[in-house]
Amino acid sequence: MDKSMLKYIGKRILISIVTLFVILSILFLMTRLLPGTPFNSEKMSPEQMEVVKAKYGLDKPVIVQFGNYLKNMVKGDFGLSYVLYKDQGVADIVMPRAKISFIYGIAATALGTIVGMLLGIIAALKRNTIWDTIATIISVLGVSIPSFVFALLLVIILGVKLPVLPTMYLENDPIVSSIIPVVALSMSVIANVARFTRTEMISVLASDYMTLALAKGLDKKTLIFRHALRNALIPVITVIGPILVNLMTGTMVVESICNVPGLGQILIDSIHSNDYNIIMACSFLYAFMYIAMMLIIDVSYGLIDPRIRLGKGE
Amino acid sequence: MAEREKVLEIRDLSISFRTEGAKVNAIRGVDLDLYRGETIAIVGESGSGKSVTTKAIMGILAKNGTIDSGTINYTWTDPDGSKHTKDIVKMSEKEIQSEIRGRKIAMVFQDPLTSLNPTMTIGKQVMEPMMYHYGTSKEEAYKKAVELLSEVGITDPEARMKNYPHQLSGGMRQRVVIAIALSCDPYLLICDEPTTALDVTIQAKILELIQDLQKKKDLSVIYITHDLGVVAKVADYVNVMYAGKIIEKGTIDEIFYDPRHPYTWGLLSAMPDLDTDDDELYTIPGSPPNLTKKVQGDAFAPRNAYALNIDLRLEPPMFDVPGSSSHKVASWLMDPRAPKVEMPASLRNRIQKMIKEGVAK
Amino acid sequence: MDNTKFLPDDFELVGDKQNINIDEVLPSRPMWQDILGRFKENKGAVIGVILIIIITLLAIIVPMVSKWNYAEMNTSIANRVPSGEHWFGTDYLGRDLWVRTWQGTRYSLIIAVVAVIIDIVVGMTYGLVSGYFGGMVDAIMQRIQEIINSIPTLVVLIILLTVMKPSLKTVIIALIFTEWIPMSRITRAQVLKVKEEEYVLAARTLGAGNFFILFKEILPNIFGQLIIMSMMTIPNAIFYEAYLAFIGLGLTKPLASLGTLINDGFRLFQVYPHAMLIPAAVMAILMLSFNLFGDGLRDALDPTMKEG
Numbered sequence: 003m004d005k006s007m008l009k010y011i012g013k014r015i016l017i018s019i020v021t022l023f024v025i026l027s028i029l030f031l032m033t034r035l036l037p038g039t040p041f042n043s044e045k046m047s048p049e050q051m052e053v054v055k056a057k058y059g060l061d062k063p064v065i066v067q068f069g070n071y072l073k074n075m076v077k078g079d080f081g082l083s084y085v086l087y088k089d090q091g092v093a094d095i096v097m098p099r100a101k102i103s104f105i106y107g108i109a110a111t112a113l114g115t116i117v118g119m120l121l122g123i124i125a126a127l128k129r130n131t132i133w134d135t136i137a138t139i140i141s142v143l144g145v146s147i148p149s150f151v152f153a154l155l156l157v158i159i160l161g162v163k164l165p166v167l168p169t170m171y172l173e174n175d176p177i178v179s180s181i182i183p184v185v186a187l188s189m190s191v192i193a194n195v196a197r198f199t200r201t202e203m204i205s206v207l208a209s210d211y212m213t214l215a216l217a218k219g220l221d222k223k224t225l226i227f228r229h230a231l232r233n234a235l236i237p238v239i240t241v242i243g244p245i246l247v248n249l250m251t252g253t254m255v256v257e258s259i260c261n262v263p264g265l266g267q268i269l270i271d272s273i274h275s276n277d278y279n280i281i282m283a284c285s286f287l288y289a290f291m292y293i294a295m296m297l298i299i300d301v302s303y304g305l306i307d308p309r310i311r312l313g314k315g316e
Numbered sequence: 317m318a319e320r321e322k323v324l325e326i327r328d329l330s331i332s333f334r335t336e337g338a339k340v341n342a343i344r345g346v347d348l349d350l351y352r353g354e355t356i357a358i359v360g361e362s363g364s365g366k367s368v369t370t371k372a373i374m375g376i377l378a379k380n381g382t383i384d385s386g387t388i389n390y391t392w393t394d395p396d397g398s399k400h401t402k403d404i405v406k407m408s409e410k411e412i413q414s415e416i417r418g419r420k421i422a423m424v425f426q427d428p429l430t431s432l433n434p435t436m437t438i439g440k441q442v443m444e445p446m447m448y449h450y451g452t453s454k455e456e457a458y459k460k461a462v463e464l465l466s467e468v469g470i471t472d473p474e475a476r477m478k479n480y481p482h483q484l485s486g487g488m489r490q491r492v493v494i495a496i497a498l499s500c501d502p503y504l505l506i507c508d509e510p511t512t513a514l515d516v517t518i519q520a521k522i523l524e525l526i527q528d529l530q531k532k533k534d535l536s537v538i539y540i541t542h543d544l545g546v547v548a549k550v551a552d553y554v555n556v557m558y559a560g561k562i563i564e565k566g567t568i569d570e571i572f573y574d575p576r577h578p579y580t581w582g583l584l585s586a587m588p589d590l591d592t593d594d595d596e597l598y599t600i601p602g603s604p605p606n607l608t609k610k611v612q613g614d615a616f617a618p619r620n621a622y623a624l625n626i627d628l629r630l631e632p633p634m635f636d637v638p639g640s641s642s643h644k645v646a647s648w649l650m651d652p653r654a655p656k657v658e659m660p661a662s663l664r665n666r667i668q669k670m671i672k673e674g675v676a677k
Numbered sequence: 678m679d680n681t682k683f684l685p686d687d688f689e690l691v692g693d694k695q696n697i698n699i700d701e702v703l704p705s706r707p708m709w710q711d712i713l714g715r716f717k718e719n720k721g722a723v724i725g726v727i728l729i730i731i732i733t734l735l736a737i738i739v740p741m742v743s744k745w746n747y748a749e750m751n752t753s754i755a756n757r758v759p760s761g762e763h764w765f766g767t768d769y770l771g772r773d774l775w776v777r778t779w780q781g782t783r784y785s786l787i788i789a790v791v792a793v794i795i796d797i798v799v800g801m802t803y804g805l806v807s808g809y810f811g812g813m814v815d816a817i818m819q820r821i822q823e824i825i826n827s828i829p830t831l832v833v834l835i836i837l838l839t840v841m842k843p844s845l846k847t848v849i850i851a852l853i854f855t856e857w858i859p860m861s862r863i864t865r866a867q868v869l870k871v872k873e874e875e876y877v878l879a880a881r882t883l884g885a886g887n888f889f890i891l892f893k894e895i896l897p898n899i900f901g902q903l904i905i906m907s908m909m910t911i912p913n914a915i916f917y918e919a920y921l922a923f924i925g926l927g928l929t930k931p932l933a934s935l936g937t938l939i940n941d942g943f944r945l946f947q948v949y950p951h952a953m954l955i956p957a958a959v960m961a962i963l964m965l966s967f968n969l970f971g972d973g974l975r976d977a978l979d980p981t982m983k984e985g
Contacts, residue, residue, distance in 0.1 A: 024824065029836060033839055142965065143965065146961055146965035148919060151939075154954070155954075158946070158950050162947050162950075169947070210430040210431040213376065216376050217376060217423040218448070219416070219418030219419050219445065219448070220445075220448060221410075221413055228444075229436070232436075233435055250829055251831050251834075254831065255920060255923050258923075270925065273924075273925075274925060281835060284835075285831075285832045292831075307435065308480040309480070617695075618695065623695065624690060625686050625688070625691055626684070626688060648687075651688065655689070657690075
């Protein structure tokens with residue numbers, strides 16, 4: 003890794019921090035400046051309200067509140083829950099859930115990317131045959147059918163009609179419980195990756211360097227595995243970013259359909275009950291995971307592709 | 317001339333391509349001979365079928381292309397001195413791949429910027445064919461690759477081995493492509509427009525390099541080009557191709573100083589040179605025929621100012637030019653009954669000048 | 678040679694009887710016919726168009742002619758499965774789902790149209806301005822776009838959720854925030870490509886103003902790409918509406934969109950899956966049709982982009 007790469011990574015991390023700060027500020031201001039408080043549902047007199055507000059530090063000026071919030075956040079303290087889990091530490095509520103959401107997201111991305119690449123490669127190699135058609139149909143369906151519809155279908159078929167999989171999250175069997183949500187989430191990844199891989203692979207197969215490799219007298223297997231695959235698959239990394247965005251949006255609903263104790267359900271609940279600190283913590287974690295993944299993707303692309311890694315010579 | 321050893325003999329080769337709803341007869345009965353250590357050039361406009369012919373020799377026709385008829389006999393001498401001749405058309409894909417391609421016949425491509433694998437080091441790409449075909453050990457292949465790279469004029473070859481293609485200039489990359497072609501000690505080298513994509517200043521150097529290597533390794537070379545300047549520099553024999561047929565063939569002197577086919581006249585007239593006094597560069601009128609249709613008569617007739625009535629009706633056979641064993645022309649003008657037609661005066665002047673200056677070698 | 682018969686005039690020059698300067702021109706068709714031809718060859722695209730037309734017609738006609746009203750409740754017939762009386766069954770409040778589904782499709786289609794308008798008004802304009810003026814303007818606009826783009830859609834939605842009440846307006850605002858970025862990127866890239874073309878330079882040297890060049894020279898030449906792009910946003914928008922409805926940001930009752938229908942059906946879907954599956958299927962078919970249509974359009978307008 004040379005200097006310019008390190009400099010690039012440094013710049014990206016800096017931008018990421020700024021973005022996260024912007025997101026946090028907007029969220030904080032939005033939640034604090036708007037009418038309504040987390041305690042609307044509790045019938046309280048104005049005096050009682052003042053007491054409650056003072057208890058959570060909500061009586062101070064917004065800027066001071068924000069300062070305190072940031073200070074605590076650095077220490078890993080995301081404040082207390084106001085409504086849903088009264089007075090419990092948000093970090094303790096949210097972190098285990100974030101872990102589950104994160105693992106599901108990674109599993110769905112990995113599964114989707116691998117299956118999608120395979121499909122795309124097969125479609126490109128067996129172009130204009132039944133295999134290609136099947137892969138195309140799968141990818142059009144995968145792009146067209148929202149992940150939560152897939153989740154519903156899987157729950158109805160595999161969970162209700164032929165009950166082979168649980169429709170709920172089982173503490174003691176997290177792997178079996180994860181099958182439906184992870185498969186449902188991975189469908190759109192499969193579709194997008196397959197489409198992209200097919201196009202890439204077809205253009206690689208038609209490239210001049212493949213003709214040269216063919217002229218070297220290599221057999222088909224060597225041609226594909228040594229020369230074509232690497233060149234076709236490297237660019238796939240670039241589409242994983244946008245795919246992750248879709249995936250993350252999908253998790254919220256898929257989790258709630260499959261009763262997964264992830265960030266999705268608690269985020270929806272906290273929004274409906276104005277539980278500010280949980281909203282803040284969840285959004286922050288989503289944003290953090292997203293930005294971190296984007297950073298990892300961009301950097302790894304730079305590391306894998308020699309044209310970017312080594313820059314121009316001479 | 318000493319005993320010439322025939323390396324390649326193509327007879328009556330016809331190739332067609334299936335495209336959407338139509339059959340394109342890209343090659344229509346081509347004969348070609350190549351002898352050991354000699355160089356032939358195939359000249360023609362794009363679409364004339366020159367590249368298709370060489371792809372057929374390599375067995376790398378596109379999937380929708382088929383060889384309808386003909387033979388491509390390739391002769392080589394094994395290290396023990398025994399001679400073998402095989403018809404490439406009859407060989408299986410597997411045989412061509414493991415015996416011919418890259419091993420006995422190698423190819424240099426047009427665009428060095430795109431013909432190297434962008435994610436593989438130069439070293440690996442040069443070492444690959446010998447390790448694959450001959451099972452050369454890694455150490456030995458490395459040594460030979462470094463040797464090859466310095467042989468093709470790459471400075472600091474050891475460092476270059478670790479480079480990726482994008483770190484090298486176009487000329488350097490073409491040298492690498494040549495090194496790859498030579499890595500398995502082929503007998504026959506096919507150069508498909510090897511200098512078209514390069515800067516003019518580098519073109520001559522690459523041509524010289526190929527010539528030097530040819531002499532050193534006793535290679536037979538086929539050049540495919542539309543550039544008569546290249547032909548003049550390198551070729552012993554020239555085949556002029558038009559619409560999938562060879563319409564005139566002969567030694568370099570015969571084609572340049574005594575062209576007989578009106579199309580060759582056109583090509584020579586269209587060749588730019590420094591002191592052309594005409595205001596405008598000559599171009600051949602019209603455009604090449606649509607090969608999805610059956611060609612009636614001489615394919616060049618519709619663009620030919622010297623066309624005879626028979627040209628529109630019957631395809632001309634190959635006529636021998638009197639007094640030469642090598643010069644052949646496919647034009648009815650060569651028939652004794654045809655009117656005597658002379659090449660345009662401007663071309664005659666040009667040729668006079670060329671002879672004086674000795675453009676062809 | 679020996680058996681060829683020669684005619685008496687065989688060896689006379691054709692001379693001026695033929696014009697050697699004529700280029701043989703292959704028969705060509707007008708461009709739109711070419712596009713239409715290519716489009717028609719694409720079976721998937723044709724099926725897509727037919728489905729879109731059928732769905733649109735049903736969405737317009739069914740709520741007008743049906744004997745049921747989409748808001749009419751009758752709890753005595755709640756949760757009926759599809760039958761001759763109620764073709765798609767009824768929901769948990771006894772409302773006829775046949776009518777509600779097509780009524781909901783109306784809203785989904787309206788949202789799709791709005792999304793395309795947003796794409797054109799916001800995305801295209803942003804891309805045009807950024808790409809055409811370049812320099813400082815472009816640099817600033819690109820940085821802004823980068824920051825907005827690096828905020829995940831989900832977080833944008835959360836922010837909206839904390840601020841807004843569920844309504845059609847909210848859905849549209851959510852679309853405005855998220856949908857225009859891909860469009861503006863494509864537009865900008867296309868403008869950058871076309872801007873240096875000879876005909877634009879020609880117009881400029883002839884003294885044409887920026888406005889004229891943008892609308893008369895650049896826009897017509899990149900329009901194909903933009904149409905393709907906006908067709909691709911439709912399925913996305915339909916999905917987002919459903920998604921927003923699902924997390925409680927959709928239309929307010931008794932209005933229905935496909936998303937709110939799916940959300941309503943979700944409560945009892947393990948027992949009465951029809952209430953959820955039917956609108957979900959209609960939505961999936963609608964998205965599929967637009968995807969097929971968009972793909973077909975892309976291949977027809979720009980065959981070089983076609984991979985198949």
